[in-house]
Amino acid sequence: MRRWNGWGDDTIDYPLSARALAFLEEAVGAAVPPRDVSLAEALAAVPASRLAGAAREPAIHVAADDRLRHARGQSLPDWVALRGGRLSAFPDGVAYPVTSAEVARLLAYAAEVDARLIPYGGGTSVVGHINPEPGPRPVLTVNMRRMNRLLRLDAISQLATFGAGVAGPELEAQLRARGFTLGHYPQSFEYSTLGGWVVTRSSGQQSLGYGRIESLFAGGTLLAPAGETVLPPFPASAAGPDLRQLVLGSEGRLGILTDVTVRVSPLPEHEEFHAFFFPGFIEGTTAARRIVQARLPLSLLRLSTPTETRTTLALAGHERLIGLLETMLGVRGVGDEKCLMLCGFTGRPATMRDARHAVIDITKEHGGVNAGRRFGEQWIEGRFRTPYLRNTLWERGYAVDTLETATTWELVPRLLADIESALYSALEDGERVHVFTHLSHVYPHGASIYTTYLFRLAADPDVTLARWAALKGAASRAIISGGGTISHQHGVGRDHASYLAAEKGEVGLAALADVIARFDPDGRLNPGVLIETGWREIA
């Protein structure tokens, strides 16, 4: 069963070795886990619903369990609220529609009872996309997970239409049975949904090969309070601004996507992942940039800083293997400042062979050592297990959060340093922070910067939240002033909404608010997300 106050399936754990714990203690100090509220306590705190759960189709579930499980996403503040018993608002009901017609009925019902409406995919947001706001109007959460079927496969055009609530594994299973793949693997893949990927501009780990969701999203149907909009799956068009690009990143504010047509690929003939180690981050960054600027057809390229590489190896277990690796690397001049680069090759065997040779040539010029396929394959096998580490860390008294941005290659080194130093110096109460970073996605014209920060949980949830706010605020300000976007892959939600004007401009943000008002004149859908409540009055 899925955890109500943590990540993932409760039969899966990510154990930490004694060496890993010693590493953490060394980094930020020994920690004591706070007392979490129990499920029974949390359920007891759910107030009465303001919606009638009476007989209607689709049913509106008002049980405390449904409402608690849809109250929060997976951000660190969400965890603090869930585990610390600090939930300020709950949906008044949860519906699980099966058809577009049922979604339309829910929109009509919300208008009838003047309820707010929150479209809900996998509930994996880490920036506050699906949290109800306290307020006088009742809140209905629309969980899309039952709209999860392959509705049409146009194999000639390599286009597949799904119910928007389909989650990653269900989507891939249905495509693979027919010889296709979408190739979209965000870390939330186990639970996050196609519709959620679209409205948050999700990026998968192999987006270098398959493309971000922006290029995979061919079309679909959006049901909005103002009416239905069908987005046709043209391969390209010069017929004015592309409405798909307004739906991408709309974060539930324009309507509810009921079906989504995606561009799929035949299953790859060949796939392999290689690890490389570089003597330092500058060498690794230069090699990464040269590889992607050579337009080599890789499916994945990520590069960790020395601290992230050290942390990854310390937390991974496999002590003997890593010892052997470090000896081997040392002989070849790669020592304490070593940086791990992972490269994925997915496609035609001949093309991949050529690409691999070209990558190896470039890495060698920058002192890179090819550590072969073993580390790469291990990473790819364990890639959806990583979020489970959050559970273990919390239970050991450690908070972990991530933040991310993207910028041009010219600005990457400085922005990365600014973000890390903002985090290191953000806490004024003497608490230490462990910070590490990787370039998670590379483009010919820039890269994303993905930073993890780890610190101790306080006994008092409010103190933990204050630490988080100080860290997150400092890093976000560094991102904006350093020329980065406030998000490369997590979206805006509530946590980033106040930073949006910096990159959209006042006129641009006002235009987006106008678009929202056109699709949803009564402000019924997901208010406060993407654009702050009250922002229109300010502008």
Next chain:
Amino acid sequence: MRRWNGWGDDTIDYPLSARALAFLEEAVGAAVPPRDVSLAEALAAVPASRLAGAAREPAIHVAADDRLRHARGQSLPDWVALRGGRLSAFPDGVAYPVTSAEVARLLAYAAEVDARLIPYGGGTSVVGHINPEPGPRPVLTVNMRRMNRLLRLDAISQLATFGAGVAGPELEAQLRARGFTLGHYPQSFEYSTLGGWVVTRSSGQQSLGYGRIESLFAGGTLLAPAGETVLPPFPASAAGPDLRQLVLGSEGRLGILTDVTVRVSPLPEHEEFHAFFFPGFIEGTTAARRIVQARLPLSLLRLSTPTETRTTLALAGHERLIGLLETMLGVRGVGDEKCLMLCGFTGRPATMRDARHAVIDITKEHGGVNAGRRFGEQWIEGRFRTPYLRNTLWERGYAVDTLETATTWELVPRLLADIESALYSALEDGERVHVFTHLSHVYPHGASIYTTYLFRLAADPDVTLARWAALKGAASRAIISGGGTISHQHGVGRDHASYLAAEKGEVGLAALADVIARFDPDGRLNPGVLIETGWREIA
């Protein structure tokens, strides 16, 4: 000097052989050229300006010559109006700003005198983007051609910032001198500008390799009546809807782009173009689809129907060479229904060798014969000369126009047939039409359909225009009802505006109108383009 009533430089001609003329006579009948008005007659018909050309910076030119040369673009109705002396409106003045500050002053001046404002790039629109509307308010055309400099090259990030008025050849010359290329080659390349490409969602002939302008456009600055918007050149972002995608396709209605940052590539190490001939269009289409769906790294792929192949060979001259080719093809089973496919290979030599072999393997499976590089190289050398043929044809009494769309592979064959048959049967006065088509751009998930139609000019310009309207209307209705977009690469302008709601939907179109109203509250910029005047009142 540039022709005032035709295509291109008046020292360049595209002669037609006797065989070519015989081919045309056979197709649609012998023709008599209409009498065109002279430049002196056209200048005499320019009315007095409603704007003062007095001393101000930048100067506003009110001479008849400036105003005549900015009155129309390059569509067939534009030519009919220019050559037939049927111009209904002229700009009242033309300004040629050099700096962003001058553009800002022009926006302020337009507000002051309540003028309408038309941003003007190369004047190569074929759908009515830059034509002034008759009306009580004066019209100021802002010709951007003097804002044509490379402002910044970030070689590390492969990003180049230009003045938005830079034309194709100037842009490439400035990049090539520094080892880079944009690789964007629309047929209008000689005159069309970077800013024009962006706001019309232009597609270059080698977009298969370099990407459409949508993926080359990294950011820039838009000056609008409501204020300035800076679009940062992030490589990717999940921070809400992408405002660049609202500027792309905005066709001058949101403001004036003053500078544009584009994603550039190093000059390719290797480039070659190959011609293939297929025994029929089905075989060619299947091969084209399989090549692009194999994700082979081509820079160009276009496929002509049998009629287009026949027409191209007839108009090309080189009778002996073509005779030899036809004999060679006949021996290999490629006869009267032969279809020409051109493939471009641009990039690393090893990758290109691999791609070429893979392409040859696929074409062979569908009866394709590789005719080598000669035809391909000839096409690429002459590719910007083709529009000059329009001048020659007009002078021989023939009108020629093109229209285009894109759709999914599944729908391509039917839609292509529908468009051609709509054109063949559109004229009720017994006039014949010669129609031919190619797939100009292919994608894994669909293709563009580019149709040329040729018919006789009437002695009376109004009759010619009526013929055009009947043909264009029939084809546009076929596109919409057959599942195509109203434009893959020419844009909306005035000629396609009434078809836009069919693909954007009522809510979507209203949202776009809202965005326009936000950037340009007084409706000063390019009214009637993209979204029809009066449309908001209807919705």
